[in-house]
Amino acid sequence: MLDFFRNHKRLMMFMLILVIVPGLGFVGIQGFRGFFDESANVASVNGHKITRVAYDDAMRQQLDRARQMLGAQFDMKSFDTPERRKEMLDGLIEQRVLADETQRLHLTASDDAVRRTLLSDPVISSLKNPDGSIDVNRYKELLAMQGMTPDQYDERVRYTLATQQLPGSIEGSAFTSKTLAQHLTDLSEQQREVQSLAFNPHDYASKVQPTDAQLQAYYDAHRNDFATPATASIQYLVLSPATLAAAIQPGDADLKKYYDENIAHYQTAPQMRASLILVSVAPNASAADKTAAKQKADALLAQVKAHPDDFGKIAEQSSQDPASASKGGDLGYFGPKMMAGGPAFDDAAFKLKKDEISDVVTTDVGYLILKATDVKPSVTQPFDTVKDAIAKDLTAQMAAKQFSDDSDGFTSLVYEKAKSLQPAADKYKLQIQTATVTPQPNTGLPPTSPLNNPKFLSAVFANDSAQARNNTQAIDVGSNTLIAAHVTDFKPAAVPPLDVVKDAVRQKVIAVQADEMAHKDGVAKLAELQKSNATTGFAAPVKVSRNDAQGLPPAALSAIYKANGQKLPAYVGVDLGDDGYAIYRVNAVLPGAPIDPQRLTAAQQQIAQVEAQSEMTAYIDALRARSKVKFYGSLDAGQPGGDQ
Structure with missing residues (x-):
């Protein structure tokens, strides 16, 4: 049936026009538009929409974290409540008002702050080569898996750092006197x-x-x-890249083609080690100061050209880069785009051969003189070395593409052949699995099991599935996973008689x-x-x-x-x-035991943190009070929309 709709779009559009246009006479243009306006949003803050997709994603992430933390003790009922849903929406609104205030104050983060944050990330640190440089190709691959480029991720980090400045300044200014800390600590120890x-x-x-x-x-x-819960014995199919990958076996020709087309992924970036002499120039320096700095750099260049073996000694005496000057100008090993100075630095550095000295290089930090002390050209890993890794990557890519190609057809087939999952299992080479489920998630299963998905369980126990014994729809449970079920036996909830x-x-x-x-x-x-x-x-x-x-x-x-x-x-x-x-x-x-100075200091800091949190809450409340917050629809039945 769904294939018929897709193959006859023009006919279906004409039929929809016949249905919709007369309807406008009954509900009016404005009433009709109401069916669509803001249906994809839950709220707006100063005109910025908070989409239902963003809200659902945030709620799902919170539930996933709770499942991972609590394991078998996780109870969906205690988390998926109107109060919890309202708290989640309030949190998203607070993030938005804070972001708006950050933008209003024109707060941002420097390139250096972004770089330090990136290098402190454990995941990025794990990409370091033995010489301490970052494997740029692996870094790009990691971001590509998340649908981002390095520039996009830099901007995300910059945005996060900017929005942290206001909370950071409030928390950093909180103070608790030692007298108050002593009094409260005495009470706690009493x-x-x-x-x-x-x-x-x-x-x-x-x-x-x-x-x-x-x-x-x-x-x-x-x-x-004393009621026994409803139970359903089901057959079910899971369509996901993982279930499809089992039937995918790329041949050697496919692997070699992938290797040739993506050869850059298997090449290490060129690396070099260099020493530096810097004559720094302030960004707001006068023309005279810049001229004087350039003359000084030219003089130093003449000196190192005349005595290249004394480069380290001259750098130690004259370079204005404190970090490297103490080491004779040594910068260690680095790759492209890893050092301050921008493209001009890279253009000059990576043209040098070992022991070669550059001319004076003009950069945004001043005038540089570089000496290459070691050069490591790009190295390509042989095909046989990376063949297994390519097979794994290519299989995953092919499975992901096949999932994208098959998901609509799978959805249509389980709907059209409603009395059995066997046609879908045969066509997509999937294994029919069996289980017994109740309307509530099974705490004995992994938190991420699709059998615990609330939408799936709701579909299983719907009358069309449990009573009419039709296949459920293909339910999207996230993470590129569809699941469909067929009820083979159903026992409704029942209250045993008193004698039992x-x-x-x-x-x-x-x-x-x-x-x-x-x-x-x-x-x-x-x-x-x-x-x-x-x-x-x-x-x-x-x-x-x-x-x-x-x-x-x-x-x-x-x-x-x-x-x-x-x-x-x-x-x-x-x-x-x-x-x-x-x-x-x-x-x-x-009275409690005497408090040693170290514990008193720790208590003072903890009390200050509580005070900072209180001040931050008050600040966010004030921002929200002067913001235009509007709610659309409801998060649960009975909650009206409106302005705040």
Whole structure:
């Protein structure tokens, strides 16, 4: 069917006109346009659109990071919530208002700052040759895989550095006095001697004898707690470059052709080692200063031409480049575009033969004299050495192209042959796999498994798939991966009758009633103790602090430190949820151990960081308040759009 649409575009366009044009009479031009305006955006900031694609990508990256961090403990429900979605959109809006302010203030980053940032990147550092230079070809290949050129990546780094300047200046200006740090640290180290008296629900469980009526009432009120989830047994196909690569085996002729066409990838860039004499010139230097500098450079050139063996000594005495002058002008090994001085430097340097001295070179940093001390020409790796790597790269490229070519056809075929995946498996040489899934992701599978994709699971459990037993659509789960499924068996969610789950219901009722009894006795005991100041029944005293809770739950520690330390002993009661109730007797307030100067300095820095974050939040809020923020549509059902 989809192939019919593609092959009869002109006919389909005429049919669409017949449908759409009369419709304009009913909804009006303006109403019709409303179906399309801003449909691809979630918000705008000062006219800059935040696209739904950008929002979805950011949300997906956040979920992927959460899956990787939490593994089997990852729960999609707790992350994909309206609150989380709003937080994500707020974050994108804050990035945009900060970028707008950066642009308004004309902030940027220097070429030197960009270069230092690039060289500090661990990935780029891994591309270094043994002599310390960067493998430029591998660097370009790495960026090409991300769809970027070196210039584009430089600009991305420059943009990032520019937008970091405002937060950096705010964080750098934050200050906390040593007195405040000392006071807060003393409070954090303060100890309290406490005794506990626990009312554990387990101790009451034997006293609970629920009646059949109570079991029935609890079951009726909590039926969904005992429901078994829907399950689907499925066959599925995965179309991706990885699944297609298994059937691709490029021949030797293909490998040799690829090698010849991409010979530059297998050539090392020329390298050289040189020594430098620099006569620097300030960018705003006068014509007279430039003339004087040029005359000085000419004199130094005459000197090194007359005594070439003394180049290092002359550089040490006269060069104005501090980094190399102390080493006799030695710059070490470098490749093209790696040194300051721009094209003029490279043009002069890479023309030199070993031991040859250049003329005076005019650059944007001043006047240079270069002496080549070693020259390494470009080296081409033999075909046999790189054959296996080429086979891997070419297979990946061919698989990626085949995926691009096959994705539409695969999508059409699983839709048109809706009762079986076998035609698609045969045509695209894919293996039909089987699995049993539920509507919720399986924590036992890798976080990146396509079987855990929410869109895919939703498609599997749609009526057309689960009940009518038609193939699902080919679902795009990201990373150039399509997955389609066919349900072979479906079991809907069901609530077992009370007789089947009666034991489980009884345990729930016992737990609830035991917990209620523990809480009731705990509250009564607390009232009694606050009148009598008794100590009987309490555990042995322990010393706790905010930094060392001695195993006490956070709620208990919070209550203990809220007790009035001037009126001791003090009693506090704490609701511990399913763990019952506990009473804590605060006997004494004790000073903490003395803080050494190093820890105090660290505390001062940490408090300053908290203050800086608070100031940064206030600054971003102020920027947002004076920005024009508009929302389109909704992130979830029921959230209206509008201006802010």
